Amino acid sequence: MRRVLRALLICAALYCGGVAAAADPIRIGTTPVFLDDQASFLAAWQRYMEQRLGRPVRFVQRGSYREITDLVRQDRLDFAWVCSPPYLRNRDRMVLAAVPVHLGKPLYQSYLIVPASDRSTAGFADLRGKVYAYSDPDSNSGWLAPQAAMQLERIDPSRHFKKTFFTWAHKKVVEAVAVGLAQGGSVDGYVWETLAVLHPELTQKTRVAWKSPWYGFPPIVARRSIDPATLSAMQELLIGMKDDAEGRGLLKQLNLDGYERASERLFDGVQQNLKFYQDF
Amino acid sequence: MLANLKYHYKIPLSLILVIAVTALVVSGTLTLRAYQDAKRELVTSVLGLGKVLSRTLRPALLHDEVWQAFETVITPLDSRVERRAGERLIVVLDRRHQIYVASSPERFPMLERLAVVDAEFGELGRRIAGRGSDEPFTAEETGWDYIHVVMPILAQDGARLGTLIVASSRALFLPQFYDALGGVALSTLAVLLVLLPIGWYWGRRMAEPLEYLAESMTKVGREPIEELRRGLPRSGDEIGMLGAGFDRMLHELEEKKAMQKQMLASERLAAIGRLTAGISHEINNPLGGMLNAISTYKKHGSGDAMTMKTLSLLERGLLQIRETVGALLVEARLESHALTKQDIEDARTLVTPEAQEKSAQLLWSNEIEEPLPLPSTQVRQILLNLLLNAVAAVEHRGRLECSIARVNGSLRMAIANDGRQISRERMDHLYEPFAAQNDEAAGGSGLGLWVTYQLVQQLNGSIVADSRPTGTTFTVDLPIGA
Numbered sequence: 166m167r168r169v170l171r172a173l174l175i176c177a178a179l180y181c182g183g184v185a186a187a188a189d190p191i192r193i194g195t196t197p198v199f200l201d202d203q204a205s206f207l208a209a210w211q212r213y214m215e216q217r218l219g220r221p222v223r224f225v226q227r228g229s230y231r232e233i234t235d236l237v238r239q240d241r242l243d244f245a246w247v248c249s250p251p252y253l254r255n256r257d258r259m260v261l262a263a264v265p266v267h268l269g270k271p272l273y274q275s276y277l278i279v280p281a282s283d284r285s286t287a288g289f290a291d292l293r294g295k296v297y298a299y300s301d302p303d304s305n306s307g308w309l310a311p312q313a314a315m316q317l318e319r320i321d322p323s324r325h326f327k328k329t330f331f332t333w334a335h336k337k338v339v340e341a342v343a344v345g346l347a348q349g350g351s352v353d354g355y356v357w358e359t360l361a362v363l364h365p366e367l368t369q370k371t372r373v374a375w376k377s378p379w380y381g382f383p384p385i386v387a388r389r390s391i392d393p394a395t396l397s398a399m400q401e402l403l404i405g406m407k408d409d410a411e412g413r414g415l416l417k418q419l420n421l422d423g424y425e426r427a428s429e430r431l432f433d434g435v436q437q438n439l440k441f442y443q444d445f
Numbered sequence: 446m447l448a449n450l451k452y453h454y455k456i457p458l459s460l461i462l463v464i465a466v467t468a469l470v471v472s473g474t475l476t477l478r479a480y481q482d483a484k485r486e487l488v489t490s491v492l493g494l495g496k497v498l499s500r501t502l503r504p505a506l507l508h509d510e511v512w513q514a515f516e517t518v519i520t521p522l523d524s525r526v527e528r529r530a531g532e533r534l535i536v537v538l539d540r541r542h543q544i545y546v547a548s549s550p551e552r553f554p555m556l557e558r559l560a561v562v563d564a565e566f567g568e569l570g571r572r573i574a575g576r577g578s579d580e581p582f583t584a585e586e587t588g589w590d591y592i593h594v595v596m597p598i599l600a601q602d603g604a605r606l607g608t609l610i611v612a613s614s615r616a617l618f619l620p621q622f623y624d625a626l627g628g629v630a631l632s633t634l635a636v637l638l639v640l641l642p643i644g645w646y647w648g649r650r651m652a653e654p655l656e657y658l659a660e661s662m663t664k665v666g667r668e669p670i671e672e673l674r675r676g677l678p679r680s681g682d683e684i685g686m687l688g689a690g691f692d693r694m695l696h697e698l699e700e701k702k703a704m705q706k707q708m709l710a711s712e713r714l715a716a717i718g719r720l721t722a723g724i725s726h727e728i729n730n731p732l733g734g735m736l737n738a739i740s741t742y743k744k745h746g747s748g749d750a751m752t753m754k755t756l757s758l759l760e761r762g763l764l765q766i767r768e769t770v771g772a773l774l775v776e777a778r779l780e781s782h783a784l785t786k787q788d789i790e791d792a793r794t795l796v797t798p799e800a801q802e803k804s805a806q807l808l809w810s811n812e813i814e815e816p817l818p819l820p821s822t823q824v825r826q827i828l829l830n831l832l833l834n835a836v837a838a839v840e841h842r843g844r845l846e847c848s849i850a851r852v853n854g855s856l857r858m859a860i861a862n863d864g865r866q867i868s869r870e871r872m873d874h875l876y877e878p879f880a881a882q883n884d885e886a887a888g889g890s891g892l893g894l895w896v897t898y899q900l901v902q903q904l905n906g907s908i909v910a911d912s913r914p915t916g917t918t919f920t921v922d923l924p925i926g927a
Contacts (some may be wrong), residue, residue, distance in 0.1 A: 296555045328555055330511035345551035346515050
């Protein structure tokens with residue numbers, strides 16, 4: 166009788182666990198640090214994760230980096246692919262999960278792009294009095310890195326340009342420069358290179374006039390309160406993507422080599438920029 | 446050139462011209478209307494678009510979201526072709542009327558005045574800056590590439606955040622306009638196809654009577670009048686009046702011709718009268734002498750039988766000559782009493798047996814009751830001559846008519862028979878002496894009508910013969926108390 170009861174309890178527990186798992190998906194926030202506007206790719210990646218984690222996965226998108234950052238801070242997201250400045254500013258609420266590897270390194274650059282018709286511009290100094298597009302104030306490559314670079318050149322970014330604006334996505338910076346709305350823009354080098362593969366007709370209308378130093382790639386972070394099992398399961402999944410065909414297919418679409426574990430030291434450059442900017 | 450063109454062509458051509466001009470004017474009006482409709486439709490749709498856009502742009506302008514504003518203005522221009530061809534431009538101006546964003550950023554650089562774009566937009570910018578009210582308005586000038594619809598972008602509290610310009614190339618509504626134009630052209634063509642033949646036919650019908658009239662006029666004098674009269678227009682309009690006038694003219698022409706002929710005939714008859722009178726006198730004088738001589742010789746001479754026989758032969762011949770000459774020389778006999786009803790009835794008595802001989806019917810009407818101041822002898826002779834002629838002409842079992850009455854101060858005697866028509870040649874010389882001698886049907890001495898004519902002339906009357914295939918009527922009018 167007791168054995169029967171125990172068996173029943175186990176069944177119930179298993180059942181409840183299944184229900185709990187179904188009702189409590191892993192929520193992953195995405196930002197335009199990659200081309201997160203490709204719904205079919207995200208669906209495929211979601212299926213890939215669900216199969217391997219045995220849990221439902223939900224991708225969450227918001228209009229700016231800040232909104233995603235806030236959701237992680239409020240523990241309403243389990244993971245997020247964000248830019249390095251939000252991570253560095255919120256290390257009390259976030260832990261590093263993994264960092265993407267692009268062209269063999271977990272590094273990327275910020276590009277200064279100009280319309281392809283502009284053959285002369287070589288740096289920020291040449292864009293005096295022009296309209297300039299940034300991607301997001303929480304982006305390193307689309308805001309912080311160019312700010313720091315201009316300071317090094319003794320340029321006051323707030324007076325240098327006639328007008329600046331945020332497009333809230335790297336891809337849209339490329340578009341703004343391509344159509345001539347802005348005469349210059351700062352864009353994530355990895356996004357620009359990926360666009361050059363996927364939409365060459367767009368990037369062909371722009372020219373990379375300047376490249377920043379190398380910085381740590383925008384990482385995938387987890388909320389600090391995440392249970393270690395989930396964190397390590399996700400880390401294993403991301404790092405293991407390059408080891409199976411389906412994962413490689415997804416990585417190819419992301420234009421990445423894979424993911425690897427990262428240390429905080431990777432973002433020293435960004436940290437320096439942040440300090441620089443705050444001092445300025 | 447036009448004056449020489451025949452009405453045969455002029456009227457149909459005029460009708461066709463009127464139809465064509467009307468069709469062109471109507472289709473021109475329709476075309477203009479279609480153009481305006483197309484434009485109005487465009488402006489209406491642009492106003493609707495503008496309303497939505499200005500609402501959508503409000504937060505972008507409020508928060509200085511350039512990219513959001515740009516994405517908003519390019520959204521309605523989804524078709525790349527439309528954007529590239531510049532058929533529709535959407536421009537947002539900021540509070541200071543500087544360009545904020547535009548669907549073609551390269552052409553409309555940010556924070557520049559509209560004047561940097563081109564003259565057209567420069568003028569538009571001046572109009573926008575000079576305009577006080579926040580009402581939407583349309584700007585269009587000949588020579589401009591676009592029709593501009595300008596509307597303000599207002600904050601919730603009505604403060605002006607900026608200005609929205611939707612510039613639509615004329616090329617945008619041209620296809621719709623061409624569609625309408627095609628429809629108009631087609632229906633015009635159809636109307637013309639139907640109306641032009643009708644116009645031509647109608648014009649020809651209108652010109653026809655005129656043509657006939659003109660043609661008939663050119664034939665006057667060359668063709669018999671009766672021939673010309675046939676087919677003259679008889680309508681109540683001006684051409685009908687013209688036709689009637691022409692008919693009247695022909696009639697008068699005919700009368701004049703008849704009168705001329707009659708005058709010639711009476712002149713000839715008068716000449717013959719004078720001639721016969723002269724000759725008669727010239728013959729009568731020696732004749733009287735000769736007859737006297739023979740008479741004297743017969744009384745007092747002692748001639749043998751041979752001489753007497755010769756003389757009596759001569760006398761008979763001379764007497765015949767005197768008789769003939771006497772008949773030719775119609776002399777007024779002075780001793781004549783006034784005409785009574787009985788005088789006329791005597792003529793009836795005389796002629797009745799002859800009529801009965803031919804089983805002819807004699808219809809007699811005598812309205813004379815009182816004696817008339819006319820010489821009875823002459824009148825009786827005229828009546829008798831004509832009656833005898835009529836009896837001679839009437840067919841077997843034919844019909845004779847005689848009516849005598851007072852008409853307008855004259856005595857009218859009408860004697861008719863249903864015998865054969867008198868030939869045209871004979872009519873021309875009807876009253877001339879011996880004219881009937883070659884005409885076997887006429888018979889008689891050949892002096893009957895001559896004498897009758899002379900008597901009527903002496904009484905200042907008139908005699909008219911009317912001969913038709915149905916019969917012949919002689920009408921004599923003798924003035925009473927002349």
